[in-house]
Amino acid sequence: MEKATLLLVQLSFTICYSTASSVRDAQRHSCDKQNRHSGILGYVEYLKSGQAQGDVLLVVLEGDFAVRLGNKALIKQKVKVSKGRFYSITFSAARTCAQEEKLNVSISPNSEEDDDGIIPMQTLYSSSGWDSYAWGFQAEAEEVEISIDNPGMAVDPACGPLIESVALKVLHLPKGTGDHAPAERLKSLSSEDVAVYKEPSMYDSLLVSLKSSNKSFSDAHERRQRQEEGRSDSEEDDIGGLESDAESQSEEDGSDEGSDEESPGEHASESELLDSNVLGGEDEDVDTETGTDNEGLDSDEEDRLEGPSDANATATDYMRSLNAHLGHNLSKEEVDDLSKKRWKYKWDMPAIDMSNCKWTGTGECFLKDDSTSSAYGLKPSLYKHWLNIYKTSGGSDFHMSKERLFFSLCESYRDILHCNKKPFYHKGHREDSSIMDAYIMHSLNHIFRTRDLVTKNNAKKAKLEEAGNEELLFGDCFRDHGFTRPKVLILLPLRSIALRVVKRLIQLTPSNRKVNVEHMDRFTDDFGGGEAEDNDDGALTENVPALTQKSSKPSDYHALFDGNNDDHFMIGIKFTRRSIRLYSDFYTSDMIVASPLGLTTKIGEADSEKEKDVDYLSSIEVLIVDHADVIAMQNWSLVDEVVQRLNQLPSKQHGTDIMRIRHWYLDEYARFYRQSIILGYYLNPDINALFNHQFINYKGKVKLVCDYKGVLPKVVLQVKQIYQRFDAKSIEEANDARFEYFTQKVFPKIKDSVQGGIMLFASSYFEYVRIRNFLKSQNASFCLLGDYTKQSDISRSRVWFFEGRRKIMLYTERAHFYHRYKIRGIQNLIIYSLPERKEFYPEIVNMLNGSDIMTCTVLFSKFDQLRLERIVGSLASKRMVTSEKGVFVFS
Structure with a gap:
């Protein structure tokens, strides 16, 4: 069955967010005045996301705006269509008052009498309580008028249903077979002969691919070889091998702070396709770098020279913890035990510079075996760069530093709960920056190591194919992929904090990997602003406003909120051999930095629109929630929603080589391998419940336990x-x-x-x-x-x-x-x-x-x-x- 082509309709007030390429390009408080084919009647109210109604904060899930229809209110729009074709008008709606509410949908001209759609509103408004509706019709003219009205009368004239996400879809009949036309074919079928089309599931696609012959895999390798030899139209200079054959194409399609949309389809030419992305961004530049995938991997000789002085240290030492963690295959019995396990904390260790706190963990204590001889599991080039930065900033004993200790906790791949981290806005710059540096280095180390592994395996496979040993190409030793490329997800509460983290991420990346940082100016414009600014060393200055009158608010308030305090954002970051690309497409990103609100907005779009998905969350291996205390003041339930959507089977295949996917991904065990780290200023029951019950990493848990003196x-x-x-x-x-x-x-x-x-x-x-x-x-x-x-x-x-x-x-x-x-x-x-x-x-x-x-x-x-x-x-x-x-x- 062909997918319906999506046409966004300029339907009265909804024009202001559904037809502009960016929210910034739209008229926020009035409809498009040049569009003379729309109209309104009655009590029509135009609402912005975040607008308060009494004690309820209205949240528009799709875009920034919605329209409310009060007493006898009507909105209508004339639309150009193809006479005789079938269409479906779709929208989301919810009632905002307790009484019964209805909507009436009508199409004109219409030869059938009383062919209106009276739709009762079932769902009372909540942050997730929007229902989707559809009304089908056959166009009887080249132009039709679509009307949606509220036929009811309420005591409060403003009490009426909310409407958003109005769209018009072209419906295509199934293609006929033989001499039968589609319509005649449908008439000739009995009810028993009609089969409901079902889109193939991920596992269906997996099975089909696994049953393919060896020749298909040989052809796939030849495509890779053509790309390496410069004969591909879309060369990519990644830090490692390709996660999927579709990445280079999706990269050229452009993105909006990372995009999750597919190409429109073969019927796109029939309509004007408009960008409906709620975040409103610009297209991403096409990657113009060239080179082979193998260039993305530092040579063993280079890493050996850049590593520590220990004679036993080799370039493969840094891969040991990763291979031990991801290479372990859980049995069904182990998974069943993890699902109902009650964690027992068996050991504790003092926390550096925190006399009232100690680290406690499950399983065996790994911190006692810490050694200085192997760069602590860091990729040698990363270790050397970090050590230079540490010494330049005045550090002396790296081994006894907070940075090194917390990195060792992260390197264990255990889940971590640190809820006594003094934040930067409470004059805790040193502690906050130390912890941030450690988890950033762990994220970089994980990304570089996973890509290095893919690249090495690509080289091994190429040699086996040249030698004609095709029977060895499909062994488990080459399973090094997830379903999609993104491996690290960092959740942050505010854009100003995201600016601080990403700038520090760039500073901690070795110089040879950041020759070019793409879209940095755009990033600074989008995430900067306000009074708070970053120093070159990544520490946030408390640039309290230089007002003539002394502010009545405390300094920590200014340090937190004087920057860009927008809490709705999401951005993909990709590492290539010599550059860092900000605003990369989500499916070609290595890391995603987002706010819980920004990410749940994408999840809501994927749930309401079949063409969209959030499959880029399916292969997250490291989750970091920083400043959890600030997120708790926003809405902690959004974090719970995000965690529930991680590591699920994707809805589409996304071009990944099935024979390279790890077994535990296919078995839906990925959540047992994901490392989750929560960092915050305090612990509350919601954070505690998430850590204790939703994080089930087979490696175990580590948390900080403190005694408090009180205030x-x-x-x-x-x-x-x-x-x-x-x-x-x-x-x-x-x-x-x-x-x-x-x-x-x-x-x-x-x-x-x-x-x-x-x-x-x-x-x-x-x-x-x-x-x-x-x-x-x-x-x-x-x-x-x-x-x-x-x-x-x-x-x-x-x-x-x-x-x-x-x-x-x-x-x-x-x-x-x-x-x-x-x-x-x-x-x-x-x-x-x-x-x-x-x-x-x-x-x-x-x-x-x-x-x-x-x-x-x-x-x-x-x-x-x-x-x-x-x-x-x-x-x-x-x-x-x-x-x-x-x-x-x-x-």
Whole structure:
């Protein structure tokens, strides 16, 4: 069956994101004024992604904009079509209010009476709650008018369904056989004869390829030989062998911060094909470098000269840990055991420069066997370059450095959890940079080693073919591929942090491999901006704005947010023999750097559009989540969604040589080989759950365990801090138990009080919504300062609270994280749930007005111990959750 050709339609307001080659090229707040064939009627609202509706943040999954149809609202568009052809109008929609909502789809002209499509909206809006709809028709003229309207009437005229991703698809009938035309052929078939077409699965393709004759593989090798001899139209100068025969072609097709789209198909000429990429980028330049694949591999002699002075060190030493890790084949029994395994931590080692912390791990301790004789498993050229940078920056003993220790942890290929990393924005430049350097070097080492292995095997196969030993060509020793090329995925929260990481990545790459860095200017423009800038050594300067008036916000806030704080990005990075290519096509990239939001947007596109996929995630072997604490303030569930999509069987073959794919990829065991590293400032239950239950690397786990002193000494006011413990039987019941304790024990004391100035602080948005609804039900005098409160409402609420016109203010941790408000007028502070970020506790408590009647009450349970120990200290927290007493006072 032929694939339908996709035609993006300029349908009313949706024109602003679906027809422009870039979001930046579109008119963001009005439709294309030159298009006179579109129209609207009734209450039509144009929405931007991220726009708040009450307490809900609207997220448009496809593009940046959507349209909402209110009472009797209609949007229509005239479209040029081919008379007699079959089409399908498709779109995504969701209802935004509780009442029943419908949409009516109609096509004009239409000779059939009452041939409209009344579609009931089933799904209430959520961040993933968009349903897809389609309405088919046969064109009766060369131009038709497509209308979508909301026939309903609601009390709120703005209450109506949201619409996005409007498209028109050309439907093609199956090709006829013999003398029958397609239509006649369909009429002649009985219902039993009609078979539903099913696209071949990945395994179907694998089986077909495995049944091919030896000649097909010989032909494939001849194609490679022609490329090496310069007779190919698309030469590629990679650091290793080709991951797939299709890479060079996809590279020339262009990309948008890396692209995952296929070629349009044979019917593309019938329509104007328009770029619908939500990220909105430019085409990638064609790779003009030439050379053979073997040039991508450093010679053994070069590596031997660049390596350490130990006489026993050879160029193949650096491959040992990689071969040991990826060369191991798990049995089904081992996989079954891993799926239900409870990890036991058996050893611990002190952490360098962190007297209160220690590393603990499963299995045997590998750190005690560390040796200085083999460059710690680094590719010698990388080792020499890193050592020079370390010494130039003032380092002395590399073996005892944080960089070297953390690299050794990474080199073990175990999963790693480091959630006490002092970030750069808290004056932790040295520690943050040390850890970043280590995981960057590990990523480079992994990429270079995997490509070196492919190149060496290509050379071996060529020699065997020349010698006529074809029976040896298909042995397991040549299985060195995944399904796709990308091997490293780095998740980061903000563009400014991605700028810092990628710049450091370029600095740590040996000079002979970065003769040319492609698209660096574009990258700096896209990811730079703001006040925060990078030094040449990769350290982020705290370039606090040089304002005439002193800023009321702390320095760590400026260090984090004064740069480009956009959280929606994704970029592919490719390494060739002499260059680094930024914005490479995702399928030809070695590394992908993305935000969770940017990547889940791509996943959403792949789920809603059959032509797209995210198969480039199928062969990720190293996952790094840095600044997990900042991502937790954004939306941690997006990380969970990304992890769920890693290492799945691809939907398409992507031209990979089947006989080179490792067995454990074909057996769907790749997730047991993936190394996952989480780095952050603190640990919370969501991060802990992901590490404990979703990361199941067969090599084992390593994590950092710390004792905390607490932050109570940073409270400068003489205020009694009363901690009240409530009982909860399980973590699932903790939220209900907390709410019940608040409503029955705490709120009655403040309900009838004439005293105002009561602040309720809640850590999560869900707690905020629950308390807000309860206060409404009690007719309490309160104001809101939440995650999605409008700026005008925030200013008014702060004035009302300070003047005493509202007794209670409800405040969230996320609002404080993004704005750091100084709230005046607080006399009674009630901390419904402790903040995740320990420094927020003294900041909030110190906002009390300093009067004699000020109080601070904190609610906690034994399931809050992760937060509790960071605030009161590890020893105190253990006593507080186990003591028979339920009330504790600090002053």
